[in-house]
Amino acid sequence: MAEDITTIKANTEVSMTKAISHLEAELVKIRAGKANPTMLDGIMVEYYGNPTPVNQVANVSTLDARTISVQPWEKNMLQAIERSIIAANIGINPQNDGNTIRLFLPPLTEERRKELVKKCNSEGEHAKVSIRNIRRDSIEQIKKLQKDGLSEDAAKDAEKDVQDMTDRFIALVEKHLDAKEKEIMVV
Numbered sequence: 106m107a108e109d110i111t112t113i114k115a116n117t118e119v120s121m122t123k124a125i126s127h128l129e130a131e132l133v134k135i136r137a138g139k140a141n142p143t144m145l146d147g148i149m150v151e152y153y154g155n156p157t158p159v160n161q162v163a164n165v166s167t168l169d170a171r172t173i174s175v176q177p178w179e180k181n182m183l184q185a186i187e188r189s190i191i192a193a194n195i196g197i198n199p200q201n202d203g204n205t206i207r208l209f210l211p212p213l214t215e216e217r218r219k220e221l222v223k224k225c226n227s228e229g230e231h232a233k234v235s236i237r238n239i240r241r242d243s244i245e246q247i248k249k250l251q252k253d254g255l256s257e258d259a260a261k262d263a264e265k266d267v268q269d270m271t272d273r274f275i276a277l278v279e280k281h282l283d284a285k286e287k288e289i290m291v292v
Contacts, residue, residue, distance in 0.1 A: 106255045110247065110263045117243040117267055121236050121274040128232040128278060132285045135221055135228070140167040140210050145175070150182065150189045159186060163206075173208040180204070213289075221289050229282040233275055240271040 133143045142165040149156040159165060163177040163186055175190075177183055187206055190199045200207045213221070244264055251260040 106250060106259070109250055110255075110259065113243050113246050113250075114263065114266055114270070117239055117270060120239045121270065124232050124235040124239065125274060125277055125281070127235075128228060128281060131228045131231075132225060132281060135224055135285070135289075139170050140173045140208070142166060142173060144173065144195065145190070145193075148189050148193045148195075150185050152182065152185070159189065162186065168207070171210045171212075173210070175199075175206040175208070176204070177206075218289050222286050225282055225285045225289070229278050232278045236271055236274050236278070240267055243267045 133141065134147065142160070145159045145165055148159045150159055150162050151157075152162050159175065162179070162182050163175045166174050166176075168174050175186060177186055183201060183203070183206065187199045187201050190197070190206070190208070197208045197210060200209065244267055247255075247260050247263045247267070251257065
């Protein structure tokens with residue numbers, strides 16, 4: 106029974122860590138006024154009939170704090186990459202000079218900054234819900250073990266450990282959200 110509880114706790118921690126990793130990945134996609142090559146990560150380009158991520162058909166880099174450069178490895182991919190960026194609707198118009206595509210990020214308005222903060226908070230709420238669902242599933246597993254003969258004290262201790270873990274991960278979500286909000290609101 107003790108190894109079952111240890112397994113449940115370990116699985117809970119792994120799942121909650123994955124929820125935090127997902128939150129971090131989503132927060133990186135939300136632009137904070139600074140150019141970041143990862144902003145193009147979700148964009149797929151039609152490459153010889155297959156949808157392929159932009160960073161696998163071109164060199165994506167930042168020239169300065171407000172400019173992203175996309176240099177395709179094959180010149181004939183310029184139009185396809187440009188169309189994909191426009192279709193992705195990320196709020197940036199690509200500038201094609203025949204060799205590279207440049208994306209100039211406009212400075213954020215106060216209103217846009219507040220929208221981005223709301224979007225971050227929404228992602229944070231998704232992460233918290235995910236963490237709470239993981240907690241619920243773990244506690245259900247512990248209660249099931251209790252029905253199968255686990256002592257009540259051991260079950261209560263395990264539930265307390267899962268709750269402590271949940272509190273720790275929720276605090277981590279808040280920490281990520283606060284950092285992202287500061288990054289967005291800095292002019």
